[in-house]
Amino acid sequence: xxxxxxxxxFQKSAEQWVDEFGASISFDQELVLExxxxxxxxxxxxxxxxxxxxxxxxxxxxxxxxxxxxxEENELHYSVxxxxxxxxxxxxxxxxxxxxxxxxxxxxxxxxQVATDMHLFLKRHVKKTIALIISLQNTIIEKSKEHxxxxxxxxxxxxxxxxxxxxxxxxxxxxxLERDKSxxxxxxxxxxxxxxxxxxxxxxxxxxxxxxxxxxxxxSDIYQNSIDxxxxxxxxxxxxxxxSMLMTHLSRLAEEIILWxxxxxxxxxxxxxxSTGSSIMPQKKNPDMAELIRGKTGRVYGNLIGLLxxxxxxxxxxxxxxxxxxxxxxxxxxxxxxxxxxxxxxxxTMNINQDSLNKAVHNxxxxxxxxxxxxxxxxxxxxxxHEITGKLVYYCIEHSNFLLDLSLEEMxxxxxxIESDVFKVLAPETAVSRRNSQGGTGFEEVRKQIEKAQDILxxxxxx
Numbered sequence: 097x098x099x100x101x102x103x104x105x106f107q108k109s110a111e112q113w114v115d116e117f118g119a120s121i122s123f124d125q126e127l128v129l130e131x132x133x134x135x136x137x138x139x140x141x142x143x144x145x146x147x148x149x150x151x152x153x154x155x156x157x158x159x160x161x162x163x164x165x166x167x168e169e170n171e172l173h174y175s176v177x178x179x180x181x182x183x184x185x186x187x188x189x190x191x192x193x194x195x196x197x198x199x200x201x202x203x204x205x206x207x208x209q210v211a212t213d214m215h216l217f218l219k220r221h222v223k224k225t226i227a228l229i230i231s232l233q234n235t236i237i238e239k240s241k242e243h244x245x246x247x248x249x250x251x252x253x254x255x256x257x258x259x260x261x262x263x264x265x266x267x268x269x270x271x272x273l274e275r276d277k278s279x280x281x282x283x284x285x286x287x288x289x290x291x292x293x294x295x296x297x298x299x300x301x302x303x304x305x306x307x308x309x310x311x312x313x314x315x316s317d318i319y320q321n322s323i324d325x326x327x328x329x330x331x332x333x334x335x336x337x338x339x340s341m342l343m344t345h346l347s348r349l350a351e352e353i354i355l356w357x358x359x360x361x362x363x364x365x366x367x368x369x370x371s372t373g374s375s376i377m378p379q380k381k382n383p384d385m386a387e388l389i390r391g392k393t394g395r396v397y398g399n400l401i402g403l404l405x406x407x408x409x410x411x412x413x414x415x416x417x418x419x420x421x422x423x424x425x426x427x428x429x430x431x432x433x434x435x436x437x438x439x440x441x442x443x444x445t446m447n448i449n450q451d452s453l454n455k456a457v458h459n460x461x462x463x464x465x466x467x468x469x470x471x472x473x474x475x476x477x478x479x480x481x482h483e484i485t486g487k488l489v490y491y492c493i494e495h496s497n498f499l500l501d502l503s504l505e506e507m508x509x510x511x512x513x514i515e516s517d518v519f520k521v522l523a524p525e526t527a528v529s530r531r532n533s534q535g536g537t538g539f540e541e542v543r544k545q546i547e548k549a550q551d552i553l554x555x556x557x558x559x
Contacts, residue, residue, distance in 0.1 A: 121174045123423050124181045128167045130216040131181050134209060134292060136160050137312035139200055141305050148199055156200050159193040181213070182206050203302040204295060207326040207414040211291035214425070216313060218335055219287045221429055222280050228436040229277045229342075230553060233270050235444045237549055240266045244542050247524045248363065248453045249462050256460040259524040262448065263546070264537040270549050272345040279338045287331045290315035294325035297413035327413040329403065329421050336400040339428045340393075346435050347393040350386040353442070357383050362452040367445035370438065385442060389435045396431055399424030457524040461489050463499055466527045467518065474513040484511050 136157060143153035163185060166172050178184040183206075190197035240263035250260035290313060293299070293306035299322045306318045319325035356363035366383055374380035406420045464485050471481035488510045492498055500522050507514045520526055532538035535545070 120180045120419050120422065121176060121178065121184055123426060124210075124213075125172075125174050125184075126426055127181050127210075127213040127217055127422075128172065128185070129164070130213040130220075131185055131209070132160055132164045132167060133216060134212045134309075134313065135185070135200060136164075137309045138204055138292060140312060141309045142199075142202060144308060145303050145305050147202060147302050147304070152196050152199055155193045155196050156189070159189045159197060160200075162192055163188055180206070180210075182209050203300045203304045204292065205297075205326070207296050208291045208294040208322075211294075211326055211328070212313070214332065214422070215287055215289065215291065215315070218331060218425070219284060219314075222284055222287060222335065225429075225432060225436070226277055226280050228433060228440070229273050229280070230556065232436055232440045232443070233273050233277075233549070233553060235440050236266055236270045236273075237546055237553075239263075239443055239446075239448075240270075240542075240546055243448055244539055244546070245525075246448060246450055246453060247457050247528055249456050249460060250537070256456075256462045258465055258537075259457045259462050259527045260537040261528055261539060261542045262453065264542050266443075267542065267545055267549065269345065269349050273342075274549075274552065276338065276342040276345060279341065280335075283331070283334050283338060285316070286334060288316045289325075289331075290318045291325035291328075292318075294319060294322035297323050297326055323413045327410070327418075329407055329418065332421050332425050333400070333403055333407065336396070336403060336424065336428055339432050340396050340400050342432055343389075343393040343396045343435065346439060347390045349439070350390040353386045353446075354383050354390070357381075357386075362449055363456070364449060365447045366442060367447075370442045370445065385438050389438060392431050392435065396428050399428045458500070459498060461492070461498065463522045463524060463527050464489055466521055466530075467499060470518055470521050471511060471513060476511075476513065 139148065139153055139156045139160070142148040143150060148156075163172065172184075172188065174181075174184045175187075178187050186197065186201065189200060243262040243266070246262040247259050248262040248265060249256045250258045250265065290306065290310035292309045292313070293304050310316075310318045319328070353364065353366070355361055357366055366381075366386075368381075370383075370385045371381045372384040374382065402424050403421055406417050410417055467488065468478065468481040468485040471484060472478050476484075488499065488502070488507065491506070491510070492502065500519065504514070504516055504518075507518060528537055529539050532541050535541065
């Protein structure tokens with residue numbers, strides 16, 4: 097006969113390796129505090145509704161609080177034989193309080209129990225993720241404030257395009273993170289639902305009070321359909337999707353940091369605490385943390401695709417396939433948490449090499465658009481101005497110099513409309529400062545952008 101808590105109708109036990117393959121305790125033990133929290137709310141409700149008497153509730157609660165304390169101190173030991181976190185804790189409870197512990201499971205199933213655990217877990221950790229995003233946003237703002245008038249080459253196609261404020265480039269990531277934060281924030285309303293009381297799929301014959309357990313657990317509402325309650329994993333898929341988008345943005349910034357810190361760019365230097373060396377080449381300082389985050393982005397994408405694939409063909413309601421929803425969720429959470437923390441420190445401590453940036457913007461053709469715009473202000477159609485500027489760039493390339501190296505006479509050979517004021521116009525500082533269209537790289541616009549970003553974060557603190 098099976099020794100499982102559910103083994104009454106079974107005449108034999110599975111072999112150990114089968115138990116190990118089917119067990120989830122190796123990873124779902126991460127839900128221990130949520131599982132105990134849900135059980136305390138459930139037994140409170142069982143007492144309030146008269147399903148269990150006062151003495152039974154007191155005994156069970158005492159046992160649950162004992163387990164809670166042990167869990168917080170990492171003193172619980174789990175068994176593969178008991179399969180998952182729910183049966184492990186139920187067995188531990190019975191060992192502490194006796195057979196009355198078996199009454200805890202009245203009016204619920206592991207199906208609604210595990211769903212409740214994951215809702216509690218994600219609700220708590222999504223809020224922590226939002227706090228980490230805000231911390232990184234604040235760091236980006238502080239670094240940007242230091243470099244509003246630091247000029248850097250802006251790129252398209254990874255080719256020098258136009259000079260920009262370095263702060264403007266950094267602040268682009270603030271707004272990406274702002275959208276990420278918004279997605280996580282909006283998802284909370286769909287996480288904030290209680291499945292508890294849905295039972296295996298059809299509800300229960302006991303006079304339970306689902307609204308009460310929802311309130312005790314801090315949920316804003318309950319699932320209105322018991323089948324949906326136990327089979328829904330949309331909220332996890334949404335978390336994985338939002339995390340994938342977040343990692344896309346972090347990976348793009350990681351790629352730029354990797355480029356900027358190379359000898360070919362030398363725009364920044366990372367702090368030693370976020371770099372590593374080579375086991376064979378003593379001169380190396382590698383941006384390994386940025387590279388690792390770039391690489392870990394793939395595993396977060398994989399977790400999203402994995403769960404979507406699990407869900408796409410499942411009939412309602414609960415199926416064992418749904419055990420595959422947890423490892424990817426836990427792994428993704430650990431990945432984005434670590435990545436956000438690493439980035440906050442990496443951005444806060446990195447050094448901006450202003451000399452290299454200054455040299456870069458004075459030794460390229462990123463001011464070519466300024467010359468074309470200059471000619472337009474003199475009355476030329478833009479296409480003619482573009483052609484004249486292109487020819488001057490080609491002339492410079494042939495003579496191994498840049499636009500600011502040309503004499504006025506050389507420029508006037510291309511167009512008599514060019515006058516001596518062109519040299520001020522072509523200066524990188526002028527090129528950047530003049531671009532004060534809303535959201536542009538002009539110094540005043542960047543200051544306004546940073547102020548708006550600070551107001552956004554300040555409003556969150558005051559809420």
